[in-house]
Amino acid sequence: MTTTLARPEGDLTQELRLRLYRMQTLIREAEQCAYDLFLQNLVKGTSHLSLGQEAIAAGFALAMQPGDLSFCTYRGHAHTLARGVPFEKVLGELMSRDNGLMRGKGGSMHLTSVAHGVMGSYAIVGAHLPIACGAAWRAQYRGQSDVSVCFFGDGTTNIGAFHEALNLAAVWKLPVVFVCENNLYMEYTPIGEVTAVEHPAADRAASYGLERIVVDGNDADIVFRTASAAYARARAGAGPSLIECLTYRYSGHSRADPAKYRPDGELERWKLRDPLPLYRRRLLELGVPSAVLEHVDAEIKSEVQAAAAACKAAPPPPADILYTDVYADGGAAWRN
């Protein structure tokens, strides 16, 4: 199919924009599929969805280079998909099947793919911020040029490990980028009710000698540019960045939460700034034929459906992996 190349706007080529569109669409469809399968009791346990926050994951991931490392929270499906991990493996993990990313041993909150640079999803709030510092320290120590990117929510900015990590990163000038996805709620509570400053991340930056950065997290282009600039600073040895991305989540904190604590109209107002339709409109304005976008949509739908079918047919993990990989020798023996 031939496409007319629109004039690229600034530094963002059309090809890049299409990739951003594709990734956000994948995340949206994938999360929706996970939700539907949860209602069918096929996705087990707890899950934390990123519906509405696709632009952040896509923008930061696509600005990374191979070798860059990412660390995220238990709301990590989007960040895992954004680094190129196949949806089938992510869904398999959510559905507790043997074809899952970790064969069902980690679950939704711990999605990890070292091969893709996804160095873990972390369930304890704040735990991964110092860990990301450590990965960045290693890069600095060895003179390597990779960047560690660390995603967390607004609630994290009030936990001790946040402050310890920011301080250490700033003092040691580590090549780490801290990304706060401010979706306005710390679990069930509005972040404003529990935080001493208005912007939970950006208004703390000065405490660590860092620049105050707040961006519209629902615009993938803005996110991409912000990310690129932060990565370049880190690679140049200029140290860490703290970036607050404003966004909104459509579903509750987790499966158990229908989010009734939201004031009336808030969800509807944010849906007007839904990253997907916003980006779609922009591409159309830039001259991308809608047929191209529909083609991407259809491809994604089919990919997601195929993944769901494959996972439904996949067996559960075998019992013998219960005892594997506690220790480096592959087993669980604590005694002779």
Place this chain on the structure above:
Amino acid sequence: MDVLMPQLGETVTEGTLLSWTRAVGDPVEPGDVLCEIETEKTSMEIPATVAGVLAAIRVPAGEAVAVGTVIAVIQERNAQASEPTVAVAVAPAVPLPQRRTAASQFGPGRLADGTEITPWARRLAAQAQINVAQLSGTGPRGRIVGRDVEALAVGPYAHTPHDVIPLAGMRRQIAQRLLAATQTIPQFHLSVDVGVDALQALRASLNAAPPAAAAGAPASRLSLNDFVVKALGVALMRVPEANTVWAEDRMLRFHQADIGVAVAIDGGLITPIVRHVEAKSLAALSSEIRELAQRARARHLLPAEYHGGSISVSNLGMFGVSEFSAIINPPQAAILAVGAVSRVASETAAGGVQFESRMRVTLSCDHRVIDGALGARLLAAFREAIEAPAALLA
């Protein structure tokens, strides 16, 4: 497709259907709210996830059902072929890491009269087959402790100064197997004196040969026992019915001569098997026996190296023992006990006196497999082979 009561909340096990927003027959699109449900924690709207028609409502408003219950059915517009239901496999039970708890219990910790007895004392008593009731305890409150049992187990020697030698694995094995052999095998013994002058001469000449002077020249000295083993191998080939063992409900007759050679080692003895003796040269036999003996003394033999065989050789000649009968090594059917060589006087054909070197050997036989005449024939063949030793060079 079935619409299920979802797992709303990690610890929730059931939910209540509050109200239906759609009725049977209504068309639905993905995202359309079907009903509202409630759990102890919260209430939530349930959307349709496929397009189609609401075909059935299974749970009426107001009813509470378990998570996973089908609450409605949607007739899908683009009904796909029914999806393969993955039989949720019952995972095979994983054996827990090996439990090492003692298998038997050795009786209660308190006797009928209230006397306490420690676990160790109980075990000792059980293993020594001592009746605990006849023990008197020297522990706290009259408790029977280990030393009380040990004293009795030693019995008549309780007052003679002694060291207790715990039973090592090999000693236990030897005790068990040879006791079993003596109790279960009907053994009889045949002795014969064999003349070894010709053999000694042959041996001396072979040992004097310069190394590599001839094919088959030994790397080091051949021993008398090497010849004995070889002769026995030759004899077994000549009397194949004797190359047989008892196997409970049948007998096994072999085509090759696998002969055990008893080796004394620290703490006991072990009998490595030399296989295919009939096919090996004296030199090969000699170095193999030497190597096996060395490894036997170093405790480096593998089980395959001392299991099997049809007959063994035990030689106490080097200690000056003139004759003895050995105990058969099960599952073998015979054993040849070799005594020391001595000079004896005998009558010559011309009526005079000559001196010859003789060695007395005694063959113990399992009468279930080897009758007297057969044993005698084997022994005779052995003697022939020793006394006409050129055959051993083949």
Place this chain on the structure above:
Amino acid sequence: MAELSYRDAVARGIAQEMARDPDVVFLGEDVAKAGGVFKATVGLYEQFGPLRVRDTPISEQAILGAAMGAAMTGLKPIAEIMFADFAAVCWDYFANEFPKSRYMTNGQVKVPLVVRLGNGGAARFGAQHSQSVENWCMMIPGLKVVAPSTPVDVVGLMAAAVRDPDPVIFLEHKSLYASRGEVPDGELLDRLGTAKILRPGRDATILALALMVPRALAAAERLQREHGLDCEVIDLRSLVPLDTQTILGSVARTHRLFTVEENPRLCGWGAEIVSIVADESFYDLDGPPVRITTPHIPLPAADVLEDLAIPSSERIVETVRRAMAA
């Protein structure tokens, strides 16, 4: 051969490994320029420089988190937590992050690091700076836990810990830092998971760890001299992996078991071992197994009170004597 103090042995062990492998790095509070508050890491900063030996802020979570991130991505970090009691401040990393990442990620993530802790009491530091936390660490699946009692063991076990691909908690005893012992020259490498029979004996097995080891040895001497009891003293050295075979072998010979534990009573490390012996060697026991422990109280600061709480040689002698004679 040279006589070294336990604290110098720590520096020697770390230096040996840092010299051997450029991926070994070391971080902690006051560890670099000051050589450590207990002077256990003197000379490392001078020898290996500021890139490999780093002073950190007072940020235990950041120290351990950074160690983990570096370990996950290829380095072999040694992190110091100054007082073992502070493990509680960064317990998330001990309990949730280090030991579970390999398992949860199905073997993808590796955490080859060592955390050194200043463990134990008898130094009059008071309840929050004197705890023995080896039992806290023992009960987390996925950690390895060692506690040497002599300078030579410090060096050898430090080397083994650094080279081990799993997270190892290395418990140094604060009151042993000044103790001295012979340490051979050259590279030393011990093995985790191995206990040592320091004093063979026939009448009873006494298991001890760290500071309790010299006290158990002194007690065994007196028990022999004054009461004719010949006790076998075992330095456990490693709680995880546990050298169960040495313990069971000893009980099979002596038929009596005593543990000497500095940790407080409940769920101390000896409880697990007594449970194993009661299960697997019940019929080797000629009397009840006895645990000699600090009572289940916070440790007092006053010297006379602390000495009553932590097991002393006198208490060991008296407890064993009474149990054996009863």
